[in-house]
Amino acid sequence: QVQLVESGGRLVQAGGSLRLSCAASGRTFSSYAMGWFRQAPGKEREFVAAISRSGSTKFYIDTMKGRFTISRDNANNTLYLHMISLEPQDTAVYYCAAGIKVILPKKTTEYDIWGQGTQVTVSS
Numbered sequence: 001q002v003q004l005v006e007s008g009g010r011l012v013q014a015g016g017s018l019r020l021s022c023a024a025s026g027r028t029f030s031s032y033a034m035g036w037f038r039q040a041p042g043k044e045r046e047f048v049a050a051i052s053r054s055g056s057t058k059f060y061i062d063t064m065k066g067r068f069t070i071s072r073d074n075a076n077n078t079l080y081l082h083m084i085s086l087e088p089q090d091t092a093v094y095y096c097a098a099g100i101k102v103i104l105p106k107k108t109t110e111y112d113i114w115g116q117g118t119q120v121t122v123s124s
Helices: none
Strands: 004-007 011-013 018-024 033-039 046-051 056-059 066-073 079-083 092-099 120-123
Touching: 004 092, 011 018, 011 079, 018 033, 018 046, 018 092, 033 066, 046 066, 046 079, 079 092
Parallel strands: 011 120
Antiparallel strands: 004 018, 018 079, 033 046, 033 092, 046 056, 066 079, 092 120
């Protein structure tokens, strides 16, 4: 079973960009589909993007398309989320997650392992 640690979150101005990383321990990273979620204060955890085990298939929530890019490096057990044109509404704690049951999971219940989250704050 993998353990996940996110990093890269920080304070950024509106219009800026960030790359979040999710480092996975263990040798089975490539066995998991991976995803990014985010949770703003007082709101439910929201799906952002998912990527298949090989990285060949990706899925984004419509509001993220064109601004967020999910990718993975199976050789280095790392998941990424590259974000551009950031808006204050993107402020949230961003979580990475690993799922083994579904090819391209989109629901929190379809993921088995979660990281602790990294804070992204976008100032106007």
